[in-house]
Amino acid sequence: MTRVIEARDLSKAYGDVQAVDHVTLSVEEGALFGLLGPNGSGKTTMIRMLTGQTRPSSGTATVLGTDVVTDPVGVRWQVGIIPEQETPPSFLTAMEYLRFVAAVRRIPDIEKKADWWFDFLDFADKKDVLCKDLSRGTRQKLMFVQAFIHEPSLALIDEPLINFDPIMQDVVKDYLAGYVKKRRTVFISTHFLEVAEEICSAFAILHKGRPLHSGPVTELKEKGEHLPAFFLSLVRTDRHV
Amino acid sequence: MFELFTSMMKEEWRVHSTMFGSLSFALFPVLIFGIALMGSFLLPLMRTTLPAGNLTMIVHANYLMLGIMVGAFGLLGNEVMNRRFGQASFLSYSARSLPLSDRFIFTNFVVKDTIYYFFLWVFPFGFGYILASPFTGVLIADALFLLLTLTLSFLFGLCGVFFLSTVYAWSKPVLLLLLLVLGAGIGGLSALAGLNPALFFPPLLLNSAFSWTNLLLSCAVLAALFGISLLLFNPESVGSEKKYKNSFTPLMERFGFLPNPPLAAKDIIDLYRSGSMVGQTIFSFILPLGVIWFFLSLMDRFFPPHGLLFLFAITTGVIASTMYTWVTMFDTFGPYACLPVTVSTLIASKLTTFSILQLIPAAFIAVVAVLSGEAAVLVPAVVLGISVSFYAVSVMAWLCGLSPNELVYDVKVLFVYLVLVGIVITLFTSVAFANPSYALSAVILAVPAWWFVEKAKIRWDAVDPAGF
Numbered sequence: 082m083t084r085v086i087e088a089r090d091l092s093k094a095y096g097d098v099q100a101v102d103h104v105t106l107s108v109e110e111g112a113l114f115g116l117l118g119p120n121g122s123g124k125t126t127m128i129r130m131l132t133g134q135t136r137p138s139s140g141t142a143t144v145l146g147t148d149v150v151t152d153p154v155g156v157r158w159q160v161g162i163i164p165e166q167e168t169p170p171s172f173l174t175a176m177e178y179l180r181f182v183a184a185v186r187r188i189p190d191i192e193k194k195a196d197w198w199f200d201f202l203d204f205a206d207k208k209d210v211l212c213k214d215l216s217r218g219t220r221q222k223l224m225f226v227q228a229f230i231h232e233p234s235l236a237l238i239d240e241p242l243i244n245f246d247p248i249m250q251d252v253v254k255d256y257l258a259g260y261v262k263k264r265r266t267v268f269i270s271t272h273f274l275e276v277a278e279e280i281c282s283a284f285a286i287l288h289k290g291r292p293l294h295s296g297p298v299t300e301l302k303e304k305g306e307h308l309p310a311f312f313l314s315l316v317r318t319d320r321h322v
Numbered sequence: 323m324f325e326l327f328t329s330m331m332k333e334e335w336r337v338h339s340t341m342f343g344s345l346s347f348a349l350f351p352v353l354i355f356g357i358a359l360m361g362s363f364l365l366p367l368m369r370t371t372l373p374a375g376n377l378t379m380i381v382h383a384n385y386l387m388l389g390i391m392v393g394a395f396g397l398l399g400n401e402v403m404n405r406r407f408g409q410a411s412f413l414s415y416s417a418r419s420l421p422l423s424d425r426f427i428f429t430n431f432v433v434k435d436t437i438y439y440f441f442l443w444v445f446p447f448g449f450g451y452i453l454a455s456p457f458t459g460v461l462i463a464d465a466l467f468l469l470l471t472l473t474l475s476f477l478f479g480l481c482g483v484f485f486l487s488t489v490y491a492w493s494k495p496v497l498l499l500l501l502l503v504l505g506a507g508i509g510g511l512s513a514l515a516g517l518n519p520a521l522f523f524p525p526l527l528l529n530s531a532f533s534w535t536n537l538l539l540s541c542a543v544l545a546a547l548f549g550i551s552l553l554l555f556n557p558e559s560v561g562s563e564k565k566y567k568n569s570f571t572p573l574m575e576r577f578g579f580l581p582n583p584p585l586a587a588k589d590i591i592d593l594y595r596s597g598s599m600v601g602q603t604i605f606s607f608i609l610p611l612g613v614i615w616f617f618l619s620l621m622d623r624f625f626p627p628h629g630l631l632f633l634f635a636i637t638t639g640v641i642a643s644t645m646y647t648w649v650t651m652f653d654t655f656g657p658y659a660c661l662p663v664t665v666s667t668l669i670a671s672k673l674t675t676f677s678i679l680q681l682i683p684a685a686f687i688a689v690v691a692v693l694s695g696e697a698a699v700l701v702p703a704v705v706l707g708i709s710v711s712f713y714a715v716s717v718m719a720w721l722c723g724l725s726p727n728e729l730v731y732d733v734k735v736l737f738v739y740l741v742l743v744g745i746v747i748t749l750f751t752s753v754a755f756a757n758p759s760y761a762l763s764a765v766i767l768a769v770p771a772w773w774f775v776e777k778a779k780i781r782w783d784a785v786d787p788a789g790f
């Protein structure tokens with residue numbers, strides 16, 4: 082199996098705050114990998130480092146064989162990213178935004194691809210509305226399309242389900258589960274533990290920036306454990322300060 | 323609800339101070355203070371060449387312009403609310419979830435901006451002048467009085483533009499009508515009295531001869547402008563869901579000759595749809611320059627032939643360089659961070675959009691040259707103005723990257739900017755004064771401009787973009 086993400090001793094400090102503290106982890110091709118952890122445990126910072134959006138304080142990481150520090154743009158060419166908070170630019174319409182992304186990423190046939198996505202995520206009626214006038218959920222749909230429209234071999238998504246209604250959550254879960262079947266990889270961060278247990282093939286748990294556990298989901302299932310209970314017991318007994 | 327106000331003040335402080343450390347930010351007013359203090363010592367020297375009355379006038383004009391620019395930048399009525407409210411992290415946005423009316427929040431927002439900028443710019447200047455007064459032979463009472471009239475100048479600019487921009491947001495034809503009536507009124511007055519209308523500027527009248535009536539009248543006018551603006555303010559109707567045709571593809575094709583057509587097309591759409599293209603051109607460009615023109619023309623007889631036009635062209639250039647802040651205010655690096663785009667590409671593309679916008683100052687200088695009967699020196703004047711603008715923007719890009727609006731309050735940044743731009747302005751003013759056609763030599767500024775842009779790209783690529 083090839084490893085699409087290899088992080089070694091990755092750390093990030095913001096002043097006194099150690100957001101990510103010596104994390105080593107690897108993700109295999111075809112995995113749907115879940116990065117789990119309570120609020121503030123460093124999930125977002127981890128994704129931002131892996132996608133070259135912020136520089137690690139120390140440690141190294143390669144994504145699809147590309148070094149995130151020396152060639153962040155090279156990484157971003159190859160992967161799809163949905164950041165935690167960013168929204169599409171205010172004054173473009175939804176469709177114009179996709180055209181913009183397509184122009185920057187040099188994606189052909191954007192018209193046809195976009196139409197498929199508008200139908201699939203059920204927001205064709207919002208196609209020509211300015212992004213600033215879209216609801217939060219619709220903006221999230223647009224960010225979702227933006228990350229997948231070039232069918233990257235690896236997508237990194239920060240909290241993929243957070244702004245979606247239950248119907249949309251189902252659509253997205255199915256899409257992600259199907260996406261990795263074709264030797265493509267998805268890396269998500271979430272604190273929805275049930276969802277992670279349902280769709281992820283492997284996971285890691287972060288707490289206060291430090292990795293508490295990392296391994297395949299089947300390992301837990303074999304022991305007859307459930308992810309939520311396992312997570313809570315790990316985090317609650319972590320006395321490290 | 324004083325808490326809302328104080329929290330907004332704290333927020334504004336934090337936004338600026340976290341970007342470059344509290345100390346550097348706190349030093350900003352100190353720098354202004356220092357400039358005023360030093361300037362005061364030059365007063366006796368300047369008096370030998372310029373009558374004191376003119377100097378007073380220039381300082382007042384500067385503060386009027388400062389008020390206009392702060393007003394245009396900070397308070398562009400609905401647009402700014404929209405833009406600022408769009409940034410969910412700002413208090414003025416989250417305050418909407420509190421049981422407070424939009425108008426109340428907006429009032430707080432405006433008053434906060436006024437006080438904030440007053441203490442950043444106006445007060446330190448007046449204070450420097452006051453402290454210098456024992457040594458410069460200026461009576462302390464006079465210095466205090468100057469602080470008062472300068473404050474009034476600043477407030478006139480601020481409230482004036484606040485009023486006009488609210489009218490603009492409310493109804494564009496009414497604004498046009500209002501501007502025409504104002505223009506005709508001012509023109510008629512000066513024709514009748516045979517005087518430059520700038521002489522009727524209330525703070526100047528007050529400065530030349532104090533009277534309680536005048537002071538009260540000034541305050542009444544200010545209060546009226548402010549009050550009417552607040553009354554006219556109507557909160558943005560959210561969720562309009564208006565549909566737009568695809569402008570992106572045609573624009574991108576039209577900009578096909580540029581290095582980054584999609585980025586340029588996006589910037590132009592931002593400017594156009596937000597209303598900033600027209601709004602900013604009127605309020606942050608034509609209005610302040612109109613004011614400068616009035617005041618400069620009062621001193622025409624102190625300049626060599628064509629001197630006024632060239633001085634004006636240089637000023638236009640410096641103000642035109644701030645158009646870089648128009649193209650950088652819509653986005654942080656955030657939305658680009660998930661695309662394969664570097665900070666240096668973005669800087670280059672913002673500068674490209676900036677270059678397109680330079681058609682505005684070029685046309686403006688040309689029109690002024692023709693109107694003032696100096697079409698003969700039109701070309702050197704335009705070349706000088708635009709060269710200065712490109713030079714100044716390259717310095718800005720090098721110093722501030724994609725965040726000129728915030729970093730200008732870093733005292734180190736402002737100081738270096740003032741020195742680098744100041745030297746060039748002084749140099750080329752004297753060159754143009756020596757002989758109008760020498761002004762053409764300003765094209766040489768392209769060399770340092772190019773150099774600063776290259777340095778900017780390297781410098782800002784090396785900075786962690788998370789800071790933006």
Ligand SMILES: Nc1ncnc2c1ncn2[C@@H]1O[C@H](COP(=O)(O)OP(=O)(O)O)[C@@H](O)[C@H]1O
Pocket residue numbers: 095098099100101118119120121122123124125126127788
């Ligand atoms: N830009 C930043 N500046 C300072 N501290 C930050 C920044 N980003 C994140 N942090 C801090 O780093 C820690 C981890 O944050 P984050 O990665 O967002 O966690 P999560 O996504 O798991 O909620 C938190 O304590 C947060 O406050």
Ligand SMILES: [Mg+2]
Pocket residue numbers: 121124125126165239
């Ligand atoms: Mg997070």
